[in-house]
Amino acid sequence: MSIYVxxxxxxxxxxxxxxxxxEYGTVxxxxxxxxxxxxxxxxxxxxxxSSEDEEKVAINALDGAEWKGRSLKVNKARPRDNNRQRGGFNRDY
Incomplete structure (x- = not known):
């Protein structure tokens, strides 16, 4: 479980x-x-x-918040897609 910022x-x-x-829990x-x-x-x-509850609190508090001159985009990180194509051609056969 992680948070994308x-x-x-x-x-x-x-x-x-x-x-x-x-400020919102244990990192x-x-x-x-x-x-x-x-x-x-x-x-x-x-x-x-350290917990999903802390993640939810941090996401709710910081999504859209201004920090260091920027408006943050904070949400639950999606699992990494290991099947992404990295150039070349598609080999679906």
Whole structure:
């Protein structure tokens, strides 16, 4: 279970993200993916909290909230789709 946090400022660190969500419960982990070539934040992140109830409270409190000059998009993260095509052609045979 994790929370997707979109529209992050590019200067937000995983520690900043953890601190913001810690007001709503125990943060187990936070992550902000970076671009492979530039090392710059991709503008979104993920937060894992210790319970689903804490996640719901954080999502309700922070979705649409202004933080560091940005309006956050916060919702339950969807499971990663491991079947995505990564170039090439479709081999459905």
């Amino acid at each position: 979109g529209n992050l400022s590019y200067d937000v660190t995983p520690d900043d993200l953890s601190a913001a969500f810690a 187990k982990r936070s992550m902000i993916p970076t671009d492979r070539e530039t090392g710059r934040s991709r503008g979104f992140g993920f937060v894992e909290m």
